[in-house]
């Protein structure tokens with residue numbers, strides 16, 4: 001099983017790598033990559049890594065978008081883990097007289113990718129992660145009004161971050177399944193830098209990846225029961 005883990009920044013990549021100080025096993029290769037902040041950088045770096053691996057004859061079986069994120073209160077408090085059963089881009093569309101319209105309503109593309117159900121359930125059980133939608137945004141939410149509006153449009157949203165949808169688009173282009181896992185560093189809502197708990201969130205990320213090896217080793221990527 002070959003797994004590519006795309007994070008945004010080196011601190012997140014190192015938090016993932018810290019869970020694998022000894023090689024997990026001969027049957028699990030996990031490559032953490034700091035691919036940049038935002039959906040475009042995430043898509044480009046993930047696609048480049050997937051293409052390079054495929055060209056060397058050792059393609060990845062799974063891609064994971066991982067890092068810190070904002071949590072919607074009260075369902076995803078700071079320090080909690082969120083595992084996406086749905087990766088949805090929240091601001092790809094058009095403003096209309098009737099409000100925001102996603103690109104799918106305009107007749108284009110996609111706004112949601114769905115990770116494999118069976119794998120999500122197993123990982124949530126072992127890590128204690130909350131399962132729900134993770135939104136991808138290009139602009140970090142900075143007001144209570146925007147947080148309320150996002151939850152109105154996406155009632156199942158537990159977290160927001162900036163890379164998941166980009167990683168998922170690259171994975172889909174390569175026909176590779178995708179996961180997104182977020183450790184909550186701050187609440188989604190009014191901007192408050194003092195409320196960030198980045199160290200706590202990075203430690204939670206390391207803890208989660210430390211529990212993943214046995215599940216990933218035994219998961220059959222060809223059994224994509226949704």
Ligand SMILES: O=C(O)c1cccc(C(=O)CC[C@H]2O[C@@H](n3cnc4c(=O)[nH]cnc43)[C@H](O)[C@@H]2O)c1
Pocket residue numbers: 008009037038067068069070071137139140141142160161162163185186187188191192193
């Ligand atoms: O300046 C601010 O108010 C602010 C608030 C939260 C996050 C940021 C970032 O620039 C971090 C972007 C980086 O971290 C992920 N992240 C973490 N928290 C959030 C969030 O609440 N909403 C969206 N993204 C978040 C994100 O995936 C980026 O990699 C600045």
